[in-house]
Structure formats: structure tokens, C-alpha cells
Amino acid sequence: MREYTEKKETCGTICLKYLLFIFNFFFWLAGGAVMAVGTWTLAEKSDYISLLSSSTYSATAYILVVAGVVVMVTGILGCCATFKERRNLLRVVRLWVSLGVLSLPGDLIPLVSSVQLSMELKQNLKNTMTQKYRKEGEESVTNAVDKLQQEFKCCGSNNYTDWADSVWIRSSEASGRKVPDSCCKTITDLCGRRDHPSNIYKENGCITKLENFIQEHLKIIGAVGISIACVQIFGMIFTCCLYRSLKPEPY
Template sequence: MREYSENKETCGTICLKYLLFTFNFFFWLAGGAVMAVGIWTLAEKSDYISLLQSNTYMATAYILVVAGVVVMITGILGCCATFREQRSLLRAYFILLLCIFLLEIIAGILAYIYYQQFFPVNPQLNAELKQNLKETMTKKYQKEGEEGVTSAVDKLQQEFKCCGSHNYTDWSDSDWIKSPEAKGRKVPDSCCKTITTNCGTRDHPSNIYKEGGCITKLENFIQEHLKIIGAVGLGIAFVQIFGMIFTCCLYRSLKSEPY
């Protein structure tokens, strides 16, 4: 009976080892996906967010990058701990899983806070945020030392096919448009459907993007991106639950290390 029990325990341990190894393989791939989402956000989309004067979205992206790196390292450590059958490595692995889980919770909270900032229930606060974008675009565009804002505004208007914060008439309040440097432009050239030099001098619908402002399209972009961040975080957190369960089971099945 004792021999049968030992064999059964050994088979159970072997199954746990392969389950944990399979988990770590997919966990490592998931870490790469998380890191890729964070890097993509920082590399491609952060300039848009800088126009809204908030660091919360950037912090969320950095947390995703850090979490992705830690996940990949943890996956490798998990494989080593599984096949070497060392309880100390399994403990370290479990602690790292827990830390990643906490990082994901923090990223989720920050994403929720950011969502509330830009899509609040209070319409007055939402109007203030839109007004802030308008002021950023009209007061800082083409100003010395604000080259990052100028580049971000041009990229925003071209990629989202929009003009101004609310609409193209916002540019009539622009310090740059009122200055001689604008050379008679009514809107920046980046508002044009086909960019040519001084094309912003003509604000006809056939020439510029008149319908809709950039703030609405930027809000839609943020909403969709927050959904991606949330989905990735929830997916990794769900997978981690199984990893922590497998780790605890394997830890208990192994005999204590000799000290």
C-alpha cells in the first residue's frame, strides 16, 4: 500500500511539473505581448497623450513594459524551478508571480483613473479637458521650445483626419495663426487633406478636414486603447491564477530541501 502511494505521489508530481512547464511557456509568450503593448504605447502614441497634460496614461504604459520584462524573467525562472525541483526557487517564483499580479492591479487602477479623467460623469469637467486641449493647440503650436507639441498636433490632425480641438474654427484663436509667421494661413497645413506648402490658407471643405474636432477622435482612441490594456492585464491575471495554484501544489508535493 505504501509503495502504491509513493508511486501515485510521484506520478502526480510529474504531472504538476509538466503542467507548470506548459504554463511557463505560455506565460513567457504573454510577457512578450504585454511588453510589446507597453512599448507600442510609448513609441507610437505617447505624443498624443502629452497634449492632454496627464502622466497617468504614460505611467500605465511604463508599468506594462516593466511587468512584461518581469513576466519573461519569471517564466524562465519558473522552468528552472520546475525541473530542478527546488522549493527555494519555487518560493521565489511564487513571490514574483504575486508581484506581477500587484503590478497588473496597479496598472488597472491607473487605467481606470485615466478613464475617469477623460470620460467623467461630470460634463463640466469633460468640457474643461476639451478646453485644455484647445489652449494647448492654440497657445503652444509653432512656439519656440514647444517643438514636441507642434509635431504632436500635426501628427494628430493628419492621422485622425481632424482639424482643431472642437473644429477648425478653434485655429482662429491661435497665436501663431494671428502672427505674420503664418503667412495668411487660416489653419495649419496639417489640417489639409493633401498637404502642400501654404495649403492652410484655404479653409474650404474640399481642402481641409472640417467635420469633427480632434478631441472626439482622441477620446475614441483612448477608449479603445484602454480596452486593449485592460484585456491584456485581465488575460495575464487569469493565467497567473493557474500558475500560482500549480506552484503551490508542486511546492507541497516536493520534500523539503536538506539544509
């Protein structure tokens, strides 16, 4: 296969080429940002996954990471294809972008799953906290509950009385505690024995605060995913226009 030694380009083709090159560069940057958001979600915001009975929350983050990788690869291929003006490479870019557009339903998952997670929390959070807290083999749940109650300044699922049904609180291992020490405004050893409002977050349940936290985070993930999908549509249009404007490569 040989290259054309002379190419006649119209002003429109030249403008389209540079526009697509700039577009793909920012597309690559956007892919890196999307992947970073997904990675950040998995690394920093996944502590409460053990409190949920499904993997919907973590699945949305994984989808974001994969989408970010696809977008970054598309951006790199797009820059190379535009710079070298190779129709074969543009075909590959068009395929990658098309796959990205087809991922739009996956980007909508966070918005749909927020309703599912709300129902899931209301049905399962209290049971998870009271049945699995301090249970052997459920260390992730114990750590998540303690962090939840301290970070959101709450106690129990609906309120502190939920802990009266706790397997651990009823056992001798609780040493007379009425609530876990993580319910205390100032944590000291055995502070959970005293359930006075001055000592614990007595009326603040965790379910509403956790629900709001997860829904807000899923909205961010969903907005990022949908934005990238929209950008991919424009990318596909620009790529097709440049593809049609280039002459076929001789063989």
C-alpha cells in the same frame, strides 16, 4: 547540502510538474508579448502625449513593460524550479508571482484613467493647440498637432473655428493662414489660407477622434494587464501545489 538519490513521485505530482512546466513556458511567452505591447505603445503611439497635461497614458505603457519583465523572469524561474524540483527556488517563484498578483491594481489603471483622459482632453486640448502650436520650445506639440490633424482628417479641437483663437494664426508668421496647412486635405504651402470645405476638414474636430483612439488603446492595455494578472493567480496556485507535493530538501 546533498540531493536525494531516490525520489518517489506520485502520478499526480508528475502530471502537476509537467503541467506547471508547460504553464511557465507559456507564461514566459506571454510576458514577452506584454513587454512588446508596452514598448510598441511608447515607441509608436506616444506622439500625442505632449497634447495631454498628465503622464497617465505613458505611465500605463511603462507599467506594462515592467509587468512584462516580471512575468518573463517568473516564467524562467518557474521552468527551472519545476525541472529541478527545488523547493527553495519554488519559494522565489511563489514570491515573484505574488508580487505580480499584487500588481493587479496597476493593471486596472488604464480602465480608470480613460475617464480621466476624456475629461482632460475636453478641458485642455483646445488651449494646448491654440496657445502652443508653432511656439518656440513646443516643437513636440506642433508635430503632434500636425500629425493628429492629418492622421485623423480633422481640424481644430472641436472644429476649424478654434484656430481663430490661435496665437500663431493671429501673428504675422502665419502669413494670412486661417488654419494650419495640416488641416488641408492636400497639403501645399500656404493652403491654410483657404478655409473652404473642399480644401480643409472644416467640420471635423479632433477631440472626439483622439479621445476614441486613446480610450481604445487603453482598453487593449488594460485587457492585456488584467489577463496576465489572472494567469498569475493560477500560476501561484499551481506553484503552491507543486511546492507542497515535493519533499523537503535535506541540509
